[in-house]
Amino acid sequence: MSARGTSLTVREATEADYAEIARITWAAYLGAGYFADAGHPYMRQIADVGYRAARGTVLVAERGGRIVGSVTLMAHGDGFEQVAREGEYEFRLLVVDPAVQRSGAGSALVAEVEARARRAGAAAVVLTTGEGWEAPNALYPRLGYARAPELDWPIPGTDIMLPVYRKTL
Incomplete structure (x- = not known):
């Protein structure tokens, strides 16, 4: 089955999704060569999806009932943001x-982040x-x-x- 041949759904993650989100995070970061192994302190930190979910909103992209991607979003002041301003x-x-x-x-997840930011009246979306x-x-x-x-x-x-990108909404 083609990855493009099945519709994609973006939704908020549930606790039952956390292990799969952590697996995908590790696979994506290690597969791209960003870190040498899962034992790196940052890799251990980002595998804690519950920590992220308690401080922001974790979204997943699902295709054919399978989680294929994830993103964490937050507003300025949520406590997990790094560069978002008022x-x-x-x-x-x-x-x-x-x-x-x-x-x-990835594009679908970013589009959902932007849609939520617009609904909340945000002026821009930033990322590192x-x-x-x-x-x-x-x-x-x-x-x-x-x-x-x-x-x-x-x-x-x-x-x-760390480079930062910004998009005015």
């Missing part, structure tokens, strides 16, 4: 199962990505996001700067 929404940890990447799931992360850094401009280097921020204790 009147902005932010999303983090946009991941698509490597087996079905480039099938529209990794420097040199080719797929995300190609996707976001295609979806209308522009680099916002004035919002880039360092990973504490390192010389790594």
Whole structure:
């Protein structure tokens, strides 16, 4: 069955989805080479989907009854945002199962984030990505996001700067 041949649904995650979201997050980050192994402290942190869900809204993309992607969104002031300012929404940890990447799931999740932000009256959506992360850094401009280097921020204790993108709604 083609990944594009089955309709895609985006919905809020339930606790029953957390293990699959964590698996997809690990597969996406490790498969892209962002981290060497699942034991990295950041990898352990992002696998805690319950932590994310308690501080934001975790969405999943489902195709044929199978979760194929996820994203976490929050408004400024929710406590899990990193760069959102007053009147902005932010999303983090946009991941698509490597087996079905480039099938529209990531774009559908971003579209739902933007729709929720608009309904809430947000002026913009922002996100942080990794420097040199080719797929995300190609996707976001295609979806209308522009680099916002004035919002880039360092990973504490390192010389790594994380790029920020912003889209005015």
